[in-house]
Amino acid sequence: MSKVIVENLNLFYGDFHCLKNNTLSIKERKITALIGPSGCGKSTLLRCLNRMNDLIEGVRITGRALIDGKDIYSRDINLIQLRKEVGMVFQKPNPFPLSVYDNVAYGPRVHGLYKTSKDAMEAVVAKSLSAVGLWEELKDRLDVSALNLALEQQQRLCIARLLAVEPSILLMDEPCSALDPFATLNIEELFLNLKEKYTIVIVTHNMQQAARVSDYTGFFLLGELIEFGNTKTLFVNPQNKLTEDYITGRFG
Amino acid sequence: MKEKLIEKTLMLLAFSAIGALLLMAVFIFKEGMPIIFKVGIKNFLFSTHWAPTKGHFGVSSMIVSSLFVTIGAMIIGVPLALACAITLAEFAPQRVTVILKPTIELLAGIPSVVYGFLGVVLLVPLIRDYLGGPGLSLLAASIILAIMILPTITSISIDAIKAVPYSYKEGSLALGATHWQTIRMVILKAARSGIITAIILGMARAIGETMAVIMVAGNALRLPQSPLSPVRTLTSNIALEMGYAAGDHRAALFATGIVLFVFIMVFNVSANIITKRWRRE
Ligand SMILES: Nc1ncnc2c1ncn2[C@@H]1O[C@H](COP(=O)(O)OP(=O)(O)O)[C@@H](O)[C@H]1O
Numbered sequence: 001m002s003k004v005i006v007e008n009l010n011l012f013y014g015d016f017h018c019l020k021n022n023t024l025s026i027k028e029r030k031i032t033a034l035i036g037p038s039g040c041g042k043s044t045l046l047r048c049l050n051r052m053n054d055l056i057e058g059v060r061i062t063g064r065a066l067i068d069g070k071d072i073y074s075r076d077i078n079l080i081q082l083r084k085e086v087g088m089v090f091q092k093p094n095p096f097p098l099s100v101y102d103n104v105a106y107g108p109r110v111h112g113l114y115k116t117s118k119d120a121m122e123a124v125v126a127k128s129l130s131a132v133g134l135w136e137e138l139k140d141r142l143d144v145s146a147l148n149l150a151l152e153q154q155q156r157l158c159i160a161r162l163l164a165v166e167p168s169i170l171l172m173d174e175p176c177s178a179l180d181p182f183a184t185l186n187i188e189e190l191f192l193n194l195k196e197k198y199t200i201v202i203v204t205h206n207m208q209q210a211a212r213v214s215d216y217t218g219f220f221l222l223g224e225l226i227e228f229g230n231t232k233t234l235f236v237n238p239q240n241k242l243t244e245d246y247i248t249g250r251f252g
Numbered sequence: 253m254k255e256k257l258i259e260k261t262l263m264l265l266a267f268s269a270i271g272a273l274l275l276m277a278v279f280i281f282k283e284g285m286p287i288i289f290k291v292g293i294k295n296f297l298f299s300t301h302w303a304p305t306k307g308h309f310g311v312s313s314m315i316v317s318s319l320f321v322t323i324g325a326m327i328i329g330v331p332l333a334l335a336c337a338i339t340l341a342e343f344a345p346q347r348v349t350v351i352l353k354p355t356i357e358l359l360a361g362i363p364s365v366v367y368g369f370l371g372v373v374l375l376v377p378l379i380r381d382y383l384g385g386p387g388l389s390l391l392a393a394s395i396i397l398a399i400m401i402l403p404t405i406t407s408i409s410i411d412a413i414k415a416v417p418y419s420y421k422e423g424s425l426a427l428g429a430t431h432w433q434t435i436r437m438v439i440l441k442a443a444r445s446g447i448i449t450a451i452i453l454g455m456a457r458a459i460g461e462t463m464a465v466i467m468v469a470g471n472a473l474r475l476p477q478s479p480l481s482p483v484r485t486l487t488s489n490i491a492l493e494m495g496y497a498a499g500d501h502r503a504a505l506f507a508t509g510i511v512l513f514v515f516i517m518v519f520n521v522s523a524n525i526i527t528k529r530w531r532r533e
């Protein structure tokens with residue numbers, strides 16, 4: 001089942017043609033990795049899927065991006081609902097300068113959920129923290145500032161913050177690039193757990209990571225999707241010469 | 253060798269500046285403390301009877317007036333200043349902010365006598381005609397002070413809001429929060445200490461302001477009965493009476509200065525503590 005379908009998507013930053021006619025489809029409850037040299041448009045494509053590019057002046061987009069069959073660039077789309085449905089994790093962990101509890105409760109609060117029941121809110125916070133493996137370590141320290149946590153914990157918290165509003169898609173933009181190798185492996189394990197419930201798209205410049213965690217991989221070069229397919233096939237038997245050059249480390 | 257000399261000279265200049273400040277503080281306390289002890293601290297601070305030529309030195313009506321004028325200025329000025337700061341930092345296009353922020357800061361440089369004059373000419377008649385009373389009043393002083401502290405609070409608050417990392421905003425919007433929710437729940441929280449510092453500095457400026465207040469406050473020596481009452485603040489009192497004060501009277505004016513000194517110290521120290529905490533965060 002395709003959760004996300006991108007069709008002939010072009011994106012321009014002013015005059016700069018950043019994404020060139022991208023077409024791909026992302027399977028539900030699988031991990032899709034986007035790889036490619038830095039500056040090739042991976043983050044830009046990711047930001048198309050929750051319309052974060054709307055914040056940038058002078059961006060123009062043509063083509064379609066469908067989620068559950070609905071064009072997210074059509075006029076009647078509710079941006080707030082879209083971003084609730086499609087969560088995003090950033091390169092540098094960015095927990096809010098609030099307590100751990102308030103970080104996780106933030107999403108439900110802005111969406112007006114569990115307003116009447118403190119117990120329900122507490123349950124959601126507990127559930128979200130458990131899902132990212134933070135509950136045991138933090139359950140007695142929910143009121144400490146999130147900024148006092150270790151980086152890995154901060155990144156987990158940022159993921160928990162998304163889970164609290166029950167999204168179906170998680171977009172991850174180089175989520176491990178600020179973490180040490182050990183923390184990276186821990187987070188990758190988390191992704192494999194989350195895959196059971198969520199559709200995950202992960203941008204990474206780390207090819208080993210793509211190979212380790214993803215089911216499908218897309219290789220980008222200068223805004224073009226060069227090759228897309230099953231991760232194993234793409235890494236073991238790439239169809240395109242450029243892909244082969246990249247994954248064997250001959251450039252980039 | 254030459255550098256050593258420059259370093260020594262700079263040290264000397266710095267220490268003489270600090271020394272001058274210390275000397276001034278010592279002088280104010282030396283001149284003012286004896287009269288406080290003579291009439292008794294309690295009498296000095298809590299009596300409303302100020303008749304210095306007859307030996308009555310109670311400053312409480314002036315303390316109350318100073319506090320009310322300052323609080324009034326805060327009630328009017330802080331919401332306005334925050335509204336300006338949020339608009340300029342978050343909503344106005346960059347081009348507009350680049351022009352408006354220096355313009356607002358320029359307002360802080362206008363001499364206070366000009367504000368006072370505007371108050372007398374424009375504001376006081378308005379209050380007299382529409383609200384009653386003599387026009388020269390606590391309310392007039394609060395409004396003028398609110399306008400005078402607006403630039404300080406706005407400008408520091410803009411800096412505090414702009415210093416909030418963009419990643420917080422991005423994270424919040426990506427969760428589906430609206431811009432306003434993001435401002436209220438994340439940005440203002442993150443900028444909190446900076447904004448509080450701005451407010452305290454505004455308060456210190458308001459309580460210390462003299463000229464504009466003398467011109468519009470009416471200067472009556474009584475506890476204020478309503479916002480329309482004319483009032484005399486601690487600063488006004490010193491400025492109004494220093495010309496002819498001698499002996500104990502002169503000493504009592506220095507004692508009034510001590511009270512102001514303490515207020516300003518408290519404001520500044522709390523601003524410093526909060527700013528430090530802000531840096532640490
Ligand atoms: N806000 C922007 N305005 C103009 N150009 C941008 C902007 N963001 C990214 N770009 C350009 O778009 C290209 C792709 O950027 P990005 O999607 O961040 O690449 P990647 O994530 O693959 O490293 C780069 O050449 C970058 O300079």
Ligand SMILES: [Mg+2]
Pocket residue numbers: 039042043044173
């Ligand atoms: Mg990127």
